[in-house]
Amino acid sequence: MASSTVTSAQPERPPRPNLAFRRLRGKRSPAEFAAAVRRAAREIGERVSCDARYVGRVEAGEIRCPNYAYERVFLHMFPGRTLTDLGFAPRSSVRGRQARGAGESWEAGEPYKTHDTRDDRDSRDTRSNRSNRHTQDLYETHDNNEESDVLRRAFMTSGATVAAASLGPLGLALDAAAAGRPTRRAGTGEVGALEEAVRRIRLLDDRHGADGLYRRAAAPLRTAYALLDAGASRQATADRLYTGAGELAISVGWLAHDSGRFDDARSHYAEALATARMNGDAGLEAHAFCNMAFLARDAGRPREAVRAAQAAQRAARPLGSDRLMSLLSLREAGGWAGLADRVGCEQALVRAQTFYGRGPSETDPEWMSFYGEAELEGLEAQCWSTLGDWPRAARHARRAADLQDPHFTRNLALYSAELADDLARGGRPDEAAGAGLRVLDLLNEVQSSRIHTMLAGTTRVLLPHRRSPTVSTFLDRHGALPRPA
Template sequence: MTSSTVTSPRPDRPPRPNLAFRRLRGKRSPAEFAAAVRRAAREIGERVSCDARYIGRVEAGEIRCPNYAYERVFLHMFPGRTLTDLGFAPRSSVRGRRARADEEATGAHADRAPGTASETRRAREPYDTPDTHHPHHPYDPHDDNEESDVLRRAFMMSGATVAAASLGPLALAHDAVAAGRPPRRAGAGHAGALEEAVRRIRLLDDRHGADGLYRRAAAPLRTAYALLDAGATRQATADRLYAGAGELAISVGWLAHDSGRFDDARSHYAEALATSRMTGDPALEAHAFCNMAFLARDAGRPREAVRAAQAAQRAARSLGSARLLSLLALREAGGWAGLADRVGCEQALTRAQALFGQGPSDADPEWMTFYGEAELEGLEAQCWSTLGDWPRAARHARRAAALQDPHFTRNLALYSAELADDLARGGRPDEAAGAGMRVLDLLGEVQSSRIHTMLAGTARVLLPHRRASGVSAFLDRHASLPRTA
């Protein structure tokens, strides 16, 4: 099998695509396949943070041999196959190459790399073995010495894992910024650390919501902009840093948005938009406008939501992602609903559904892993709720909750809260109380001011119906929740 052949350690040779792994993905999008990997991991008690970008790196040949956790998951998913059958290189050959690279880097930069090559190798072994052939630039032992898998140490807050601390280049840069020392010029390792920071913040938000994450996530963002100010060793690295900083600004903005800090969110989104305009990055521009439209809707500025969503669609037209255009049409629909324009809302919803029906593609942005049929139903439910069509809103919210991948715990709580509110306002208090109880069951794991606010509104609507079945129990349990700041 050609894809499992170990490549020669020539620095000018790009990674060989893993065609065997690509065939196993079949017609599923990278995001859908990543979700299947996470489900398989849960079946055998493993925890992997697999997303569309990881699948892309495997298929591109950047990950020549997975770490042990991923190995167990892949062999569980494809019983009877070996790693080489899946297109990976034998672990022994990759480790041998890694050892040689470490020894060379340690010999060339002994004053910069504390510890022996074997110690460096042992520290890296739990994670995917890095490949010295990076797709964005030629091999440089200086960059390779700095490259590492990052943000692996989780810290605890309010009884739940809510963020990850930096390990490697980003941590060193952050320490320098905190001490008032400007960082050195940024290399590919810093860009990779920044991209990993974005990925892990999103994964943690999927599970736990924003409230515990927001303030912790601001530190990596400050470090990202300090790295931009310091400059990069190569233009390709600078481009990755700008894109990563913009995406991180959007992620931090979303955390502010979801935790009710609308002014902070607006500022972060504006930073991302400015970065996209400065670098001519239409993908980042579309993402920034997408989130600005969502924020404007929630902040009671529906006309601004429509304009921002339309601007996002103009930026996204050249990107080739029907799923992205579908989401942006839903953002526009939310604005029209806020303007009480039912016709405009229905037209945008129809566009969103038609575009969604075109299916996923490799052009879909990495950050859109959350956008599947459940999110489509959930956002449509919000539109009908805003228009006051409670029965229709409840139907879509119920579908959203039923379709949601359990990995996205926060969204499962959100859809259930939407359902509870729609049922309560639609005159079905007993069903509303049942849905509200399911939300309360998830609040030990999810910290989101948005969900707390929705549930408080539902409780107020249900107060006159305390004698209905289950309502009293829901109201008492809701009243016992700790008050959020």
């Protein structure tokens, strides 16, 4: 993997910060405000993948006008205001190439249509009859129609109807590489598509699990590293490209991890770590070590999990994120639990709670949007389960399931599966079967080998209790499940 070649170029006109939008956020962190945006979207039947980075881009003025889905959500959140009141430019001033001034970035909104996935069942004829103007409004970030057409293509995961963009400029770069042509240098369009790809993968994983996504995410990752080899036109773009490629490697590694492909996951995480160290990116390094610790715990290498978590904490300390330090302390606690070191585990859990209690901050990484009280409880439940303290594990798992935002379907299924297993091993078979049935209800939407493996273990524990009607119902339904490929 070659380093980026950076050449000088004429500077682009810097975006004007959106101070009006920043005032509306108030004292909430970007992650907290993004969660409020997602809640507001659900209230009106919209589906947007808003996160802390999106909020930051709006406030920095990089998004001059949101797409229509975000517009509806923002106007619902702030009734009586117009887009101009929210600090955005009129849509007419950012639509189309003709609206650009000299040196002005054309980036206007989000490149992906953020609707409920059921909308993707439209027929091809219906899609082809949509007006060009309407289509351009939905995908108004990129500089030419060919790239936008690539962004609009969707793929389907097996067992769940899920739309995902095929990464626009990254797809074009992959086509060039496959044809033996040199990949063009990355610009802001390619880097933006890469960053959005990472967000989309995380969103789809939260809702549907990893099994149907992993193989489809490998090609974009190859393309991202082809772009690194080709270099970037500006140093700032090169830095974003390194970070984006590393984050994509971690996301693909997680898909492999959650699908039970531990060797593949280890390779992807190591690739992300190497990318982080080549570019001196402490945040990416902490993220890579964090996931390596999680993988080592799941793969039965608890001492490696402890060492990786401690390495992650050393990298993360200068970043100033207490929430990140909390999560990394939980990763360390999981390793100590695997070593049957109750004292070490409890000490790490106390640190995790202490860091978490300090609250969110502006320095919290974007990828940590999943980490809230529910995840804290869920990871603590796993520690007590590993130590064999089933009642304590069940208490935390129940709290995790109760606290989880239903939007994160995979995590809800995961915590419920953890609860079912803890209850079963703690001698409460009927309650365990009830929790297991709730997991089965979610498996139409979620594809995760890890959850299937947990349920299989629970069924073995419950087999001696088959005479219970609830247990019998659970075992019969579980036995009728199609076996994961």
